[in-house]
Amino acid sequence: MPELPEVETVRRTLIELVAGKTVERVTVSLPRIIQRPAEPEQFADLLAGRTILTVERRGKFLRLLLDGLTLVSHLRMEGRYGLYRSGEPVEKHTHVIFHFTDGTELRYRDVRQFGTMHLFAPGEEFESPPLNKLGLEPLEESFTLDELRKLLGGRPGPIKPLLLNQAYVVGLGNIYADEALFSAGIHPERPADSLKKDEWERLYAAIRGTLARAVEAGGSSIKSYVNGQGEMGMFQHSLLVYGRKNEPCPRCGSAIEKTVLGGRGTHYCHICQPPLRGKRSAQRSGARKAR
Structure with a gap:
């Protein structure tokens, strides 16, 4: 399972790849990846038209901050993100695709299918699972x-x-x-x-x-x-x-x-x-x- 250094590396990479891009639509082919809201269609509807502002991390969780929403993503065992051009072949085990208005796509691939995604209003992610009971961040000043x-x-x-x-x-x-x-x-x-x-x-x-x-x-x-x-x-x-x-x-x-x-x-x-x-x-x- 990716730990803090791996997730932090993914976070830094995603900022370079997707910050500033606007979601045109979202395709979900494995509904159980989407934990909140319960319906993948609502998940996709909520994200359409939103722009990714930056990417942050809490423990092993990625936090994609959009205008008006926060997407919390856990990679679990083998989840991974990659940026592609629209029309490039889609690899097997690709379960969620974020189609951007500039013709690129952020694809989430997960062979083990254990990854999760949650949507929250900004700030509410810290009040509910899976982030509400996490401990100290070992690379932050609060970790003394x-x-x-x-x-x-x-x-x-x-x-x-x-x-x-x-x-x-x-x-x-x-x-x-x-x-x-x-x-x-x-x-x-x-x-x-x-x-x-x-x-x-x-x-x-x-x-x-x-x-x-x-x-x-x-x-x-x-x-x-x-x-x-x-x-x-x-x-x-x-x-x-x-x-x-x-x-x-x-x-x-x-x-x-x-x-x-x-x-x-x-x-x-x-x-x-x-x-x-x-x-x-x-x-x-x-x-x-x-x-």
């Missing part, structure tokens, strides 16, 4: 060390699943949680309430730094992700632990290990990220070694 500790510091659960909880911190995702925890030298199963002040400082800096570098690299193309211009991200070439099971740790040379924590594949170095020992040892809570 104190806020991170306030949210997670008193919680006994393993730190990695807490970082993945969108109600606390948005957009970090599995890849970047593994990378940030490695950079901070913190075992993913450490209880959050066991972290000391200096560990919180390292983790905070690692989250911000990892995401900033990933955004600069255009995200990570692990499977099928590309931006709105069909370009792959490059951060996968800089990953230190994610996807590197049994490869040598870039710091100490020990084999990178992989476990399953909270249902997510989790990569770490048992030397550079030592687990908590003794009575406060982290509970495995269903974690198992990946075979």
Whole structure:
């Protein structure tokens, strides 16, 4: 699933591609993509004649701001946008097409068909699902060390699943949680309430730094992700632990290990990220070694 760096890259690309374009009409071939309003025909009618002013992001959600409406779009597993000339062949699994008055088309393609689109009056999107219960944006000024500790510091659960909880911190995702925890030298199963002040400082800096570098690299193309211009991200070439099971740790040379924590594949170095020992040892809570 595209995480914050990938969605931010798509956002920046879409601004270049569609800001200032006016929607002539909308074609919807897979109605379940449209979550609000309930009827795809009403969705299309509401958008006709609207101009896209800019594109913003909230967590993993894109916000296309039009004159008088906000379109909230979630790419889910494999959703992607692309700009085409009218008349170009339409690829299979293209489910929504925004036809612009200048003869171009913004096409939404989704092989897995899990993506969603919601329409709101401007500002109302923050009062209703899917945006109303999202946590802190890790690259904004509101994401401070104190806020991170306030949210997670008193919680006994393993730190990695807490970082993945969108109600606390948005957009970090599995890849970047593994990378940030490695950079901070913190075992993913450490209880959050066991972290000391200096560990919180390292983790905070690692989250911000990892995401900033990933955004600069255009995200990570692990499977099928590309931006709105069909370009792959490059951060996968800089990953230190994610996807590197049994490869040598870039710091100490020990084999990178992989476990399953909270249902997510989790990569770490048992030397550079030592687990908590003794009575406060982290509970495995269903974690198992990946075979």
